[in-house]
Amino acid sequence: MSSNLVNTLKTFHQGGIHPDDAKLSANATIKALPLPKIVTIPVAQHIGKPAKILVERGDMVKVGQIIATHEGFVSANIHSSVCGKVGIIDEMMDSTGFKHTAITIRVKGDDWAEEIDLSEALNRDITASPKEIVARIMAAGVVGMGGAAFPSHVKLSVPEGKTVDHLLINGVECEPFLTADHRIMLEKPEEILVGTQVLMKALSVDKAIICIEDNKHDAIELMKSRLEGYNGISVQALQVKYPQGGEKQLIEAVLNREVPSGGLPVDVGAIVHNVGTTYAVYQAVQKNKPLIERVVTVTGRSLETPSNFLVRIGTPVVNLIAEAGGLPETAGKVISGGPMMGKAIADLNVPIAKATSGILIIDEAESKREQEYNCLHCGKCVEVCPIGLEPYYLMLLAKNHKAAQTSNEHILDCMECGSCSWVCPSNRPILDYIRLGKKEAKKIKTP
Amino acid sequence: MSQSGLLTVSPSPHVHTALTVKQIMWRVVIAMIPALLISVYNFGISALIITMMAVLFCAITEYVIVRYLLHQEVTLFDGSAVITGMLLAFNVPTNLPLYILLIGAVVSVGIGKLSFGGLGNNPFNPALVGRVFLLISFPVEMTTWPVPGGLLAGIDAVTGATPLGLLKYGLRSGMAVPEIMTELPSHLSMFVGMQSGSLGEMSGLAMLIGLVFMLQQKVITWHVPITVIVSVFVFSAVFWFINPSLYADPMFHVLSGGVMLGAVFMATDYVTSPVSHRGMIIFGLGIGFFTVLIRLFGGYPEGISFAILIMNAFVPLINKYVKQHRYGTGRRATFEPMDNQLVS
Numbered sequence: 001m002s003s004n005l006v007n008t009l010k011t012f013h014q015g016g017i018h019p020d021d022a023k024l025s026a027n028a029t030i031k032a033l034p035l036p037k038i039v040t041i042p043v044a045q046h047i048g049k050p051a052k053i054l055v056e057r058g059d060m061v062k063v064g065q066i067i068a069t070h071e072g073f074v075s076a077n078i079h080s081s082v083c084g085k086v087g088i089i090d091e092m093m094d095s096t097g098f099k100h101t102a103i104t105i106r107v108k109g110d111d112w113a114e115e116i117d118l119s120e121a122l123n124r125d126i127t128a129s130p131k132e133i134v135a136r137i138m139a140a141g142v143v144g145m146g147g148a149a150f151p152s153h154v155k156l157s158v159p160e161g162k163t164v165d166h167l168l169i170n171g172v173e174c175e176p177f178l179t180a181d182h183r184i185m186l187e188k189p190e191e192i193l194v195g196t197q198v199l200m201k202a203l204s205v206d207k208a209i210i211c212i213e214d215n216k217h218d219a220i221e222l223m224k225s226r227l228e229g230y231n232g233i234s235v236q237a238l239q240v241k242y243p244q245g246g247e248k249q250l251i252e253a254v255l256n257r258e259v260p261s262g263g264l265p266v267d268v269g270a271i272v273h274n275v276g277t278t279y280a281v282y283q284a285v286q287k288n289k290p291l292i293e294r295v296v297t298v299t300g301r302s303l304e305t306p307s308n309f310l311v312r313i314g315t316p317v318v319n320l321i322a323e324a325g326g327l328p329e330t331a332g333k334v335i336s337g338g339p340m341m342g343k344a345i346a347d348l349n350v351p352i353a354k355a356t357s358g359i360l361i362i363d364e365a366e367s368k369r370e371q372e373y374n375c376l377h378c379g380k381c382v383e384v385c386p387i388g389l390e391p392y393y394l395m396l397l398a399k400n401h402k403a404a405q406t407s408n409e410h411i412l413d414c415m416e417c418g419s420c421s422w423v424c425p426s427n428r429p430i431l432d433y434i435r436l437g438k439k440e441a442k443k444i445k446t447p
Numbered sequence: 448m449s450q451s452g453l454l455t456v457s458p459s460p461h462v463h464t465a466l467t468v469k470q471i472m473w474r475v476v477i478a479m480i481p482a483l484l485i486s487v488y489n490f491g492i493s494a495l496i497i498t499m500m501a502v503l504f505c506a507i508t509e510y511v512i513v514r515y516l517l518h519q520e521v522t523l524f525d526g527s528a529v530i531t532g533m534l535l536a537f538n539v540p541t542n543l544p545l546y547i548l549l550i551g552a553v554v555s556v557g558i559g560k561l562s563f564g565g566l567g568n569n570p571f572n573p574a575l576v577g578r579v580f581l582l583i584s585f586p587v588e589m590t591t592w593p594v595p596g597g598l599l600a601g602i603d604a605v606t607g608a609t610p611l612g613l614l615k616y617g618l619r620s621g622m623a624v625p626e627i628m629t630e631l632p633s634h635l636s637m638f639v640g641m642q643s644g645s646l647g648e649m650s651g652l653a654m655l656i657g658l659v660f661m662l663q664q665k666v667i668t669w670h671v672p673i674t675v676i677v678s679v680f681v682f683s684a685v686f687w688f689i690n691p692s693l694y695a696d697p698m699f700h701v702l703s704g705g706v707m708l709g710a711v712f713m714a715t716d717y718v719t720s721p722v723s724h725r726g727m728i729i730f731g732l733g734i735g736f737f738t739v740l741i742r743l744f745g746g747y748p749e750g751i752s753f754a755i756l757i758m759n760a761f762v763p764l765i766n767k768y769v770k771q772h773r774y775g776t777g778r779r780a781t782f783e784p785m786d787n788q789l790v791s
Binding site for chain 1: 453454455456457458459460461462463464466467468471565566567568632634668718720721722723725727766770771772773774775776777779780781782
């Protein structure tokens with residue numbers, strides 16, 4: 001709070017932590033990863049229904065060709081990320097640790113579908129109508145690339161009776177270690193600005209704010225310097241604080257509005273899209289290119305060369321690690337995503353999905369949790385909770401299966417940022433129990 | 448990779464703060480060292496002996512009870528027995544007989560902490576439970592303070608009353624406050640720590656150094672200590688304004704006795720203070736209120752120990768009814784698009 005008085009950087013008001021941001025790969029330019037021999041493309045890479053498979057074993061597919069189509073509105077199309085022959089279609093382990101249906105494709109050459117514009121030239125003319133924009137984004141299978149993987153066309157379809165007055169472009173990247181969004185902003189600033197205008201047109205809003213944390217000065221300066229000619233777009237620098245990149249926290253920080261408990265950002269007139277998603281939107285609408293590749297940070301303190309790779313969806317994780325110097329001897333844990341909210345993976349052959357923002361390798365010594373002690377009621381978890389919950393109490397209630405009480409204590413507003421577990425001096429697995437409690441609270445809400 | 452070649456998997460988060468229980472406990476111990484040094488300077492080596500013996504007694508009590516009565520793993524090295532011991536020592540005169548100190552340690556750790564289930568489960572501050580037990584059981588020994596005599600002060604040093612005690616006796620004998628004040632140490636010398644008193648409550652300055660250290664290390668937040676100090680100041684100022692010849696000035700009340708010690712080290716005890724910032728402020732206000740009430744109208748010259756214990760009893764209630772602001776409820780969670788369009 002006190003630092004608010006000495007600078008003009010915005011931030012959310014309540015809670016938050018300051019973990020070591022460890023952006024080891026911040027200066028590593030985006031490098032295209034060599035094509036893998038085989039890709040594994042899950043048909044459920046998004047929130048909502050899995051896509052319906054359109055191909056059969058033995059079919060030849062080109063890069064960008066649709067291979068699975070959305071089922072219903074909250075779902076997303078899946079395209080082939082490579083050129084080659086469709087192999088086994090079966091249940092396969094993905095980064096969630098569970099088996100889901102996936103299509104394997106053996107790579108042969110690199111032929112792209114004809115309709116895709118492969119030129120590097122910037123296309124600033126937005127000719128598509130708002131409806132066409134949403135349709136193209138839907139066709140291209142664009143989903144939220146910050147981690148949630150919510151289909152983007154759904155977010156752009158504002159419900160009847162709701163008004164949106166601000167579009168926020170999320171370039172916060174508050175997860176420690178990750179630098180994918182940072183590099184996209186540095187290397188594709190104009191594309192992001194055009195993408196932002198595309199989104200503004202689709203939503204018919206006249207104000208968009210690109211939000212960047214203050215540990216990315218270069219990105220803030222660069223984006224600011226390119227704003228001319230892009231009406232209605234501004235850049236907002238934010239204090240470095242986790243979980244600033246959370247949709248709710250970002251809206252609070254920038255617009256001083258709170259998403260109602262149980263509601264959506266659209267309820268307070270805001271729509272948030274990640275910068276990676278915005279870049280994908282640019283490619284989908286202006287270049288006719290579906291979402292078949294993304295930038296992934298590969299990082300870790302013992303990794304030889306922490307890097308940012310442009311990776312085809314479905315590439316095995318092990319390929320990225322090999323290109324960054326190989327799995328270090330000391331590695332104990334590999335995480336898909338960042339250290340605060342990412343998922344530990346058990347098998348390095350799982351594929352990169354649309355929402356995989358990073359691969360983080362943690363040393364053996366830091367992989368295991370420390371001994372747990374009694375709760376001291378120190379209140380640190382209460383202090384850091386950005387939602388204003390009482391994590392220590394929710395843990396106690398959840399442990400005793402008090403679903404009605406956890407529900408009354410707003411357990412379902414928890415977004416699992418992990419600040420409580422991070423700060424607990426007694427090493428208590430607070431979030432583990434809150435997750436269990438949320439499951440039970442959901443059950444009694446929807447019997 | 449591990450010997451087995453397998454990767455570790457666990458739910459997020461995968462990183463953790465460096466500030467664990469052990470680290471916090473040792474930082475609190477460090478924060479208490481300036482006060483200990485002032486005490487050694489004033490009362491000589493006996494201050495050090497009392498402190499070390501109190502720590503030793505508390506550690507032994509904890510070890511014996513946990514090992515032989517509860518048959519559990521001994522967690523001595525979390526440092527909490529050290530803190531309880533130091534705080535107990537800080538709350539007694541340096542010339543206290545050691546057997547009384549031992550009784551205090553057994554009551555603090557045995558009854559104050561372990562009888563409730565150990566660290567984290569005790570409703571009352573263990574060191575204060577011990578202190579109040581001793582104050583009631585050994586009123587003479589607990590209120591016979593040595594006069595500060597420098598490093599060379601021996602066992603045969605003169606004993607004297609604390610400024611608060613002198614004030615109470617003076618008032619009882621019909622003197623007016625300004626008259627009594629002329630015989631008491633100045634505010635400045637009380638701030639530095641030159642008056643009679645318990646081992647650790649000598650110097651407001653030493654407490655402030657400890658407070659700044661703990662704030663800077665993020666061991667505690669400002670909410671409890673500052674509200675206690677401010678509320679003692681404000682409540683005593685009210686009475687001082689009403690009748691300055693009957694009531695001492697607020698600065699005297701803040702600097703005398705155990706207010707600073709209580710505010711910085713006793714009331715801030717994690718286990719026995721509220722969890723939310725709002726709750727902490729209510730807790731601090733209550734302590735200030737009861738301290739002034741006991742000092743001005745109670746039988747004892749000093750009231751902070753009782754005030755903290757009373758407010759300890761309210762902590763579960765405060766935690767139940769005083770919550771942080773819940774994101775997504777209240778004024779900022781409503782949105783009127785029309786208003787906004789008018790503004791822009």
